[in-house]
Amino acid sequence: MTTLHTAQLADFSEEDRAILARLAKRMGRTVEALLEPSIMGVQTHWPAWLEANHLETNYSYRLQGKLPPLAKEAIHVAVSMTNHCSY
Numbered sequence: 001m002t003t004l005h006t007a008q009l010a011d012f013s014e015e016d017r018a019i020l021a022r023l024a025k026r027m028g029r030t031v032e033a034l035l036e037p038s039i040m041g042v043q044t045h046w047p048a049w050l051e052a053n054h055l056e057t058n059y060s061y062r063l064q065g066k067l068p069p070l071a072k073e074a075i076h077v078a079v080s081m082t083n084h085c086s087y
Contacts, residue, residue, distance in 0.1 A: 006041045019047040023054060 009017065009031060017031070024031045035041055043050040067075075 006035055006037050007044055009035060012047065016047040019051050020044060023047070023051050026054070 009020075012020065020031050020034060024034050027034075034044055040050070043053070
């Protein structure tokens with residue numbers, strides 16, 4: 001079974017180090033903390049993918065709780081019909 005070892009900062013190119021620094025700053029952590037053995041530490045083998053995954057996850061969290069107007073209207077109609085409202 002293949003095992004991924006935690007990467008060292010010296011193993012990365014300048015571009016990858018810049019990506020890791022941006023990501024660490026966004027997360028309020030240090031780059032060294034990102035490289036610690038954990039799920040994030042393993043994902044640092046692919047810094048561009050890790051950053052894209054982090055951005056998409058944060059974007060989806062921001063969307064939670066927001067419904068488009070048509071969905072709100074459909075919910076209003078469904079609740080009104082269930083409660084036998086006349087309007």
